[in-house]
Amino acid sequence: MSDPTPPARSDGDVSRLSRGYVAIIVAAVSFVALTCVAFLVPVPYVTMRPGPAFDTLGEIDGSPMFTFGEDVQTYDTEGVLDFTTVSVTRANGRVFLADAVGAYFSRDVAVVPRDVVYPDGESADESREQGAAQLTSSKDSSRAAGLRAAGFEVPETPQVVDVVEDGASADLLEPEDLILTAEGEDVQTSTDVVDAIGAVTPGDEVTLRISRDGEERSVDLTTQPSPDDPERPLIGITIGTAYDFPVEIENNLGDQVGGPSAGSMFALAIYDRLTPGPLTGGLTVAGTGEVAGDGTVGQIGGIRQKMAGAAADGATVFLVPAENCAEASRGDDHDMTLVSVEDLDDAIEALETLADDPEATVPTCR
Missing domain, CATH: 3.30.230 (Ribosomal Protein S5; domain 2)
Incomplete structure (x- = not known):
């Protein structure tokens, strides 16, 4: 007994199959293309x-x-x-x-x-x-x-590294100023300066004695509150250290x-x-x-x-x-x-x- 003859496909069936294959191919190609593009996108x-x-x-x-x-x-x-x-x-x-x-x-x-x-x-x-x-x-x-x-022995002195443009020290202190005293007390390290300034209330005045180009002078500064902590006084400088190297x-x-x-x-x-x-x-x-x-x-x-x-x-x-x-x-x-x-x-x-x-x-x- 012979196998049954499959029904003949109409032109409409073939057309629908062709469109289906084309859609799959287009989708696959689009996916590959989008993947490639995504991999070429800069990321933060x-x-x-x-x-x-x-x-x-x-x-x-x-x-x-x-x-x-x-x-x-x-x-x-x-x-x-x-x-x-x-x-x-x-x-x-x-x-x-x-x-x-x-x-x-x-x-x-x-x-x-x-x-x-x-x-x-x-x-x-x-x-x-x-x-x-x-x-x-x-x-x-x-x-x-x-x-x-x-x-x-390596002596050191606190030194102004940078001055905030609109801070309390603007136009009063300059980078490379050496800080000799704070509130009348000798300071040996940058920590000493920070501690002396931190002991006052924001808005109070502090006095620093500095050395600039070999000449000493006193500078009065009105402290400002820290943006992060209103209870902490700032004078608007970055403090570093100047070393006196022996060799x-x-x-x-x-x-x-x-x-x-x-x-x-x-x-x-x-x-x-x-x-x-x-x-x-x-x-x-x-x-x-x-x-x-x-x-x-x-x-x-x-x-x-x-x-x-x-x-x-x-x-x-x-x-x-x-x-x-x-x-x-x-x-x-x-x-x-x-x-x-x-x-x-x-x-x-x-x-x-x-x-x-x-x-x-x-x-x-x-």
Whole structure:
């Protein structure tokens, strides 16, 4: 018995089938096209990737990272003391969805909102200027910290860094003014100045004695309430520190990088050059951390990316600011010893211990 003959399709049936196939094909092509377009749309994020490492005991552009005055006693060193960096999308750069998705699944790349890195729409020029200012401050504080760790006295004086345009100090104080007294009391540090101003009521007058271009003068300022806390008085300045360095030390990094996070490694390099015996014992050491003039090591950003960059440069020891330890401990340690440091003395003690015995026990992040 033969198979039944299928009913013949009418021209209308064929036409409907053709339109159905065309619709499916158009939908598929549209989906692919829209997906491609979506992946090419900029997103409000930036990426943070491992950047290069720089040996503070070595050279930069053919010159030593650090040079010392002719009358300064220095000592030979061994090994490597790298400071690490992060490569961040430029302020005027764009990250596309495809890049963000790919970076999200990379263990060594971070994707963060743009306004975290560039607040208030900060421009490329503003970002560079801020990074350069932070680096300049870091060079000074690291010199002070390294010298003090090596046994030198480094006097310091509070200094005006910036004046708010419409603040209480406008037209009365200038950048680089040295602050000698506040309310008749000698001030040794920027904290002393902040404490003296904070002791009055907003709207009260405070008197500062300053030194400008070698000449002393008194300045009366009417404090203003803080926008964030009406009970807190402000005089509209940013206060920094001017150091009186006892020896000549030049940091020759230039403007290749910005920011404050190389400070701890700068300080260790200065200490190593000014004290007998190599601090690293020949080890390749890397690290990061903002450093204050008193040697305190502060937290930084991009710790995971800096660790990856250090490992790529052959580091076996990585110095981690104590406040970054929790983040540093998440994920791969790249077979490096993650040393936890709260101040420069911690770092020096740990490195001296590891120089004698690379397997010795030191404070770590794990």
